[in-house]
Amino acid sequence: MGGYGSVGTVAAVSWLNENTLTWDHTWQNTHFLNVLAGYTTQFSKDESAVASSQKFPNDLTTYNNLSYAGSAVLSLSDAHQSTLNSFLARVNYSYLHKYNITLSERADGSSRLGANNKWGYFPSIGISWNINKEDFFQRFDRYISNLKLRVTAGKTGNSEVPPYSSLAALAPTNYYFNNTLVTGIAPVQLANPDLKWETTSQYNAGVDLGLFNNRINVTFDAYYKKTTDLLLYVPFPLYTGYASQLENVGSVENKGFELGLSTENIKSQDFTWRSTFLIAANRNKVLNLGESSSFFPIAPTGQVSPVIVQVGLPVGTFWGYSTNGLLTAEDLTKGVPVLAGVSQQVGDTKYIDNTGDGFITTADKHNLGSAQPTFTASFSNNVSWKHFDLSFFIQGSFGNKLFNLLQQKLEIPTISLNASAALLNRYSTTNPNGTIARATNSPVPQVTDRYIEDGSYAKLKNITLGYNFPATISSKVRAKQLRVYVSAQNLITLTHYTGYNPEVNFYDNDNTKQGIDYGIYPATRTFLAGVNITF
Amino acid sequence: MKRIIYGVVAAGLLLSCNKLTEDPASVTVAGQFYKTPADALAAVSAVYSTLNSDPAGDFPIYGRNLNLLTCNGGDELVFSPSNTNPDVRALGTTTYVPANDRVRKIWQQHYYGISRANVAVDNVAGMSIDTTLRERLVREARFVRALLYFNLVRLFGDVPLVLHDPTTVDVNNLKTGRTSKDSVYQQIVADLKEGFNLPKSYSGADIGRATSGAAHALLAKVYVTRRDWPNALAELQKVITAGTFTNATGGYGYNLFANFKDAFQKATKNGVEHVFSVQFETNLGAKNSTQFISSGSFSSFNPAVYPGDIPADSTVYQLFDASDTRRGVTFFTTLLNTSTGQTINFGAPRWNKFIDYSVSPLTSQAQSGLNTPVIRYADVLLLYAETLNELNGGPTTDAYTAINKVRTRAGIANLTTGLSQTAFRDSVFHERRKEFILEGNRWFDLSRRGGSYLFDALKKFPAKTGAALKDTLYPIPQVEIDLAGLTQNPGW
Secondary structure, X not given: OXXXXXXXXXXXXXXXXXXXXXXXXXXXXXXXXXXXXXXXXXXXXXXXXXXXEEEEOOOOOHHHOHHHOOEEEEEEEEEEEEEEEEEEEEEEEEEOOOEEEEEEEEEEEEOOOOXXXXXXXXXXXXXXXXXXXXXXXXXXXXXXXXXXXXXXXXXXXXXXXXXXXXXXXXXXXXXXXXXXXXXXXEXXXXXXXXXXXXXXXXXXXXXXXXXXXXXXXEEXXXXXXXXXXXXXXXXXXXXXXXXXXXXXXXXXXXXXXEEEEEEEEEEOOOEEEEEEEEEEXXXXXXXXXXXXXXXXOXXXXXXXXXXXXXXXXXXXXXXXXXXXEEOOHHHHHHOOOOEOOOOOOOOOEEEOOOOOOOOEOHHXXXXXXXXXXXXXXXXXXXXXXXXXXXXXXXXXXXXXXXXOHHHHHHOOOOOOOOOOHHHHHEOEOXXXXXXXXXXXXXXXXXXXXXXXXXXXXXXXXXXXXXXXXXXXXXXXXXXXXXXXXXXXXXXXXXXXXXXXXXXXXXXXXXXXXXXXXXXXXXXXXXXXXXXXXXO | OHHHHHHHHHHHHHHHHOOOOOOOOOOEEHHHOOOOHHHHHHHHHHHHHHHHOOOXXXXXXXXXXXXXXXOOOOOOEOOOOOOOOHHHHHHHOOOOOOOOHHHHHHHHHHHHHHHHHHHHHHHXXXXXXXXXXXXXXXXXXXXXXXXXXXXXXXXXXXXXXXXOOOOOOOHHHHOOOOEOHHHHHHHHHHHHHHHHHOOOOOOHHHOOOOOHHHHHHXXXXXXXXXXXXXXXXXXXXXXXXXXXXXXXXXXXXXXOOOOHHHHHOOOOOOOOOEEEEEOOOOOOOOOOOOHHHHHHHOOOOOOOOOOOOOEOOHHHHHOOOOOOHHXXXXXXXXXXXXXXXXXXXEEEEEEOOOOOOOXXXXXXXXXXXXXXXXXXXXXXXXHHHHHHHHHOOOOOHHHHHHHHHHHHHHOOOOOOOOOOHHHHHHHHHHHHHHHOOOOOOHHHHHHHOOOOHHHHHHHOOHHHOOOOHHHHOOOOOHHHHHHHOOOOOOOO
């Protein structure tokens, strides 16, 4: 048949023009005022083209000369452009650098949004108080070197949707009459002239604390964010002829805290040890989805969506059946609930009838946890002793669930595709104690608790041990510095997760499908040894 | 200060040039379209294209997807060892559930087509272009819409009757219930009656479009499905070539090909027997050739490599007498590999009907250019035999003549004379089974007989013992129940 060759080009142009006027003034070293006003305008454009042909007699010219091919494939080209115009104003006022206030307002206009709602308005206010600059605080100076209280409130906007998302776009599609290709043109998207900015209102209160001449630094922030008018592809009933539509739907809240502790534990001539510990907890919840109370994000072909977006639950909550092993002959005689519409037999999965109606239906699917962790933490350390230095970085996430879609896929019995070795332990008359459901001609890949796993982990992401040769030695090779080191990445991972990498997020461009493992390249464990020479 | 003012003015110019209004260079939008005759033609070509292509590159309706429900779901196929999609295997083993991905897909594809037809009907009808062209194009769109609704109502029973493009993006206002089967059929009949005014035939670049003959024939099939025998007869008489039967007035010149194989060859496309076919053409890499149905039939000279579709079991092959020329067209057991000169014996029969013998090498079925017949004249003749038998309490001479024309072309003897109404009815269905095997007809025939007919036919296969009465209709796709609250069919 001959080979297939294709060559493409992408040209992207963008420019940004920022214009700001700033006025800075100080009165008697007491009142500090900074006023800024301006506007920015951004333009970006991309153009791409792909030419392909096939039926090459050989691959000597590869894609460099498509005319060696026997036949051309329809060429493709595409172009998009978008514009973002903004007006901004900001006032900073400080009294003696003790009391500070910042007020700002911006108006952003995005070409990507609907004709009726191009512009969004985003004000913010921030107040801070440097307590350690107060006279009455001077007596604590020995212990408390820095103390600052911060409060901010404001709005931000998001218009990151593909260009032309609000237009009634048409797309080409082909047919033949009299053996000749004709181009048909049909709608692929409904107009949504009301498509507008997704807006996040954010409230934050924080403290910065420095103790003992800043040897101990503590930063604490508590926040509440509410995002409204979410830009979501809302699934449509298929009988409309459209599968989904980009709309502003509903609201989501995020609240949590972040605590950072950065310390110089030991500081002496030969021995220093510094460490930073960060811990953060976030709680995410869908508050509103417009008229409906839930929807399933569109699942890839052949799959049932493992996640639901539902009011009251975190975005992308896993939704499926609880199971309790396999059906036994005794279960069937007793008449335990079985899947409606299929004749379930001994050795099939035993689903739990959550509704208690005596049947297993989709109504029995329920919350199986989400990819949102209870908390995340990291701990980094730098130790040096004489000429040695050691650093390591530990990171962890706790309480999050993962959906092992790859394992689900590999446990589907097939005759022609690779399958998981777990299938060897499937139920059959010769293996009546098997724990995996029996092989059938028509396995339905149901979302069950079997594939929802604890995704908690702690990982030694990096550890490095180095030795700096003393100047007496490094000078012999005329080096200012001579250092040898060994380091390892991803050396140790502690987790119960059975997949390759608990940090997996297959659909990382889709917030509604977090924590799904459909097979990614595993994190590599890397060992490095090196020499640094500085001349 | 002056410099500041100049700066502001210069930057202001940039800002005012950088407009927020989108004027896409790479996408057509609705306001620019539906203006010229070429636009009207393109809008209607898009309606037809839902028959031979899928927007996501999946099997098109008439390029295997409908077959998965009407052949695998019937008694022609079970599944092939090479079927990796469990939902495909579920259809072959009557173990599918409402969440079956193929059931959802066929529903979605039909409504894609209906949506495009609605858009074309509503927009083209209002265009100020040549009246003859405008009216023809609207009727063509309505013909395709009728075909799609006819499939849907037979597969699912009551279905939402959508006739216009949504005017809102508010999901709540898009909800609609299922429309009664009778109302859906009323619309189908109205759309097809409009099709009576379509041209009788086309020439040149328009060959392949819906004709008035296709409208009459499809309407006849609708009436037969509805057991509206008098109306079915009236429509059939308008299609059957005048002079070949008493009361036949058809002026289309339809006839059977002398060779059965010609109904499925590239060289004889859109021939004398083809009343309406979905148009395909060898199309390198563009994924809308009949590749899926053709390579589902044959993909390798290695007998250990199974194609996508294989006959349910040996009984399917044994339906045919050795003298029946349809057997050799429908199946192969051995094949000559022209590049090696070897004849390969495949042992068990495999599907031959949709192999495009014009592609070379033969294994390149992905480049098939065969059409998929939707209605052949053989169908018209067998519907005529069935209708006469039902109307007259038993077979008439013309009923025998009609079925025997199909049998004669196949090279088998005339049907035994003097059959009872029941025996003749069974003979017609048996003939239809052999004639249209793998043409996406069988499940419709099984289900329209009603009662336990479908269920009884399926039960004969060990893999389909789970079949039940509820299988006479497919389940409404689960996603439509979840999203729009549609009710489910009984038993599901």
